[in-house]
Amino acid sequence: MSTSLQLEVVTPDKQVVSETVDYVSCPGVEGEFGVLVNHVSLLSALKIGTLRYDVGDKHQYVFVSGGFADVNNNVMTVLAESAELAQDIDEGRARAAKERAEQRLAARDEKLDVVRAEASLQRAIIRLNLAGMR
Helix, strand or coil, X not given: CCCCEEEEEECCCCEEEEXXXXXXXXXXXXXXXXXXXXXXXXXXXXXXXXXXXXXXXXXXXXXXXXXXXXXXXXEEEEEECCEEEHHHCCHHHHHHHXXXXXXXXXXXXXXXXXXXXXXXXXHHHHHHHHHHCC
């Protein structure tokens, strides 16, 4: 039996994480789930949220904006629409995105795509929370 779990987090543009880890916690659409070494095979859709992975006693955080997680043979691959390490989040940009989303929702223009605006607000809030954890 293997004693390590390989985590790969990729987006259409780049590889965000490629690391041997002890534990991963993911924001699944049916709820948060955790993965350890020798986990059973799994495929799950992801929602907007925070992926946490542990290496020893250190916690690392990654913002993920939807996608899928696949666990197979001690390799966990996360295919995310977008992903960003917590330390790479531009707090000013996230704050501006939050303010824009709040303004759009407050205005309630008849052309407003409410679902899209709410998702934008949710992404900005999660990114700000992660930026504050640095």
